[in-house]
Amino acid sequence: MDFRFTEEEEAFRKEVRDFIRESLPPDWLGVDPGPEEESREEIYPLALEMWRKLGSKGWIGMSWPKEYGGQGASLMKETILAEELSHRGVPGVDVAQAHGEIILMFGTEEQKQRFLPPITSGEVKYTIGMSEPNAGSDLFALQLRAVEEADCFVLNGQQIWTSGIPHAAWCMLYARTDPDAPKKSLGISVFLVDPKSSGITMRQITQMTGLAPFSEVFYDNVRVPKENLLGEKNGGRAVTMYAFGAERSYGLFVLHNARRYFEQLVQYCK
Template sequence: MDFRFTEEEEAFRKEVRDFIQEVLQEVLPSDWQGVDPGPEEEAREEVYQLAVEIWRKLAAKGWIGLGWPKEYGGQEDLAKDWILKEELIYRGVPGMDMAVVQGDLILQFGTEEQKRRFIPPIAHGEVKYAIGMSEPNVGSELFALQLRAVEEADCFVLNGQKTWTTGFQHADWCVLYARTDPNAPKKSLGISVFLIDPKSPGITMRQITQMTGLAPFYEVFYDNVRVPKENLLGEKNGGRAIAMYAFGIERSYGLVVLHNARRYFEQLVQYCKETYTNGQPLAKDPVIRNRLAEMAIEIEVGRNLGDRLNWMTSQEILTVLPSCQIKVHGANVAQRVASLGMQILGPYGQLDEKSKWAKLGGRMKHTYLSSVALSMAGGTSEISRNIIAGRFGLGLPS
């Protein structure tokens, strides 16, 4: 067993680190503390603008969709794709985008015409995507969704509501799951997936604010929205396979979460080395040392799970089990790092980023609050545990 990256991959990692250094000097503010990856923090307009700028720089380097086939602008190199993501996330550089994930779906299920139409704008860093799965009464049980799509001569007509649609305000496209056959023998067999233009007539949205104070989500209302037939992704009523594929990708997001938590953890370790109580560095306190060491082990376990998941993906081995494992573990680690951080910082941990007394840029408060959502977003940890307990893992009867 060889856990090392190749020389070429290590050289690419160095190139990415140099790129990040350049971005830190030229684009990001000098007191940059890092942000969480993805669209949540992009609800702050200043972060969104930075993300767009960096996303375009990544596109100029040809680094968007590195794992994609060469004919669609990729390099067919999954290892490089992961190295790039890992480094950007770990350094808290904004710009990682959901468009790539939705591009994966289009490459997997789209027609040739759709691939030619939708993939290049993603690779060129020109478009943003949102995901329209959840509804007010539909989350874990996606196949119970009710938003209706009725076929007419030249289009499908959509009526219904979605919720928790993250980043809808910036999206150029939304991958939307809708019911096309209400009489199908099984609920999962009556669903289709569409590529929707969020600016279409009949779409309205209402912002939802999180406990972090950010407002990344939208309730989205579809009132007689007409979608051209060529925007149907995959077969009509064939949405189940697309959803199952998308769930796998979303669960592997646990690894993204883990690398983000790693940054907070290392900042915390540094804080313990530099902070003195009663003339002693915090780092000499045996309780703190033990808790930090315990956390370091959990992070390392997560990195190994992640490397295995990436390797299995590159070998096209079924990844249901490792993606569920990393989903649960990544969220657990992020929540534990945040909780440990709040304990170590004591009353300073609760202070806002704007407070002059805030430690570590006030980011521990943010991650403590935002990490709560990590065991829900992209499918809950409970559902992943159920899958691990069932036929893909322990084989327990459901």
Template sequence: MRLQLSPELSAFREEMRTFFTTEVPQDIRDTVAARRHLSRDDYVRSQRILNAAGLAVPHWPVEWGGRDWTPLQRHIWREEMQLACVPEPLAFNTSMIGPVLAAFGSQEQKERFLPATANIDIWWCQGFSEPDAGSDLASLRTTAVRDGDDWVVNGQKTWTTLGQYADWIFCLVRTDPLAEKKQRGISMLVFPMDSPGVTLRPIELIDGSREVNEVFFEDVRVPSEFLVGEENRGWDYAKFLLGNERVGIARIGFTKRLLAQAKGYAQEVTVAGRPLAEDPRMAARIAEVENELVALELTALRVVAHSADGRPHPASSVLKLRGSELQQAATELVVDIAGPLSVTSFADGGSEVPEWARVATPEYLNYRKVSIYGGSNEVQRTIIAGTILGL
């Protein structure tokens, strides 16, 4: 038992902090700090700077740009990035399809896609969920039928985040409708979003944002070389991918920063002549969320310090579950601090309301998603009850 980071890890943390706060353009970090939406160009500029420094895909195999870091180093890298308001490397590229291609793709696929994926020369989007296949993903119905050297894809995907920016999609399709187990008839295909027969329709969310889309496929022809791994093994690759998706999903650095900002906002708002931050109930509420966050951060450290053998620590489901709840608690706190100012979301030129109060409610509403995506919190409870408690 030892509390302090080793001198090497302290130096590593300092190196990360210095890089993120000095090398990533201030305008991008300001946009993140103000919780405005990033443009496609912001994501690309930021990730290319990280990639040039070897900081975009440290968790990939070394030959494709990985750094062979320990789980604890990766944790520090991610936390420092979030604390410094640096956009994380695009998850669809770096956490999802990249590791799948590195593990299961052909040599040609690796050479063609991995460098471009790390450098975001290709922007990927995810074609997993369907209108009737959410948490029950294996029920997906989009089909791919072999026709000569091509697969012909028909069906519909949904919740495709930032699909409007995407160059390529990685997609789960049903290739054996007669398979005994529905999981066994699924394959993974990749193809360009501008393939004939692909249509994208944005879905407006409750905060007014358009970050997710429906994607329709009508006789989309995909050359057979774009099958990932083996036919009908797509479910295994999807499980591998989703396991990676949950890594870092707790976003402790994000919540920590938002809570620090909330303390500042609570100083700006005055109640009966005193800063709201001095109200005992408000201060206790901030202290409670902060203490929960400390507990979560310590749990994350326990998990990363003990998953060196590659197998996740049993407590890792706690990270997704509680991490999402605390992100939501922090966004809710900011709405409550804003009080009546929280309704001013769409004010612009003529309004005196500070920007933080205007974005508070859209962010709070948007963040209802975090307990749903990446395996809903109910899925996490099922995992905990089943695999940990044996229920």
């Protein structure tokens, strides 16, 4: 097997590099991937602009089917894009793309048509609603309740370390729908929740750096339409395991982000 990039792939890499060079300030040193840097007031406007520019280029979810706003591009081209964006420390790359992968896998046709095109166009940003004060690494210990009613699910509970939620259009939220399930991992469901919904309050958490990328979020009788249930009721374990796989592709960004720091260190030492 030939692992070398094709001429088309190398041409695409050059196109991405040219785009980054033309879009960022000439003295740009880069930022770490993730919500911390975007919480800086001087960074967020550029991050939002870059996310929208990526959307206008068709580079968000570019491997997704064309009917949902993607290009049907190869995984290799998507990988090249991720490498270059992370190596240059481009701000604005959002978790929405990972969430789009989850919607592609578990969403209904109506959900795909509704939620995916705004992601690929760079119109919206997403956040993850997983962690609770007593459910961090042990996600399946979560206690936020979602009670089914005639036309909706009603959320009550608390989450913490929710990143970037003040700017998010949607939160992919994990909640307990069956407290009596024989295993705690079997009673969880996943919802797409509008953070502006009535009954949601949030408190940003300021860190030692002075930045506040995370929030504590309280849900008080928040009504979520049934059509916003992602996957099956009590089927959240399958969604969760797939989500961890999609989100851990974040490691690619960390790797090439570190490469930039190393190159800058070498240049400084010279």
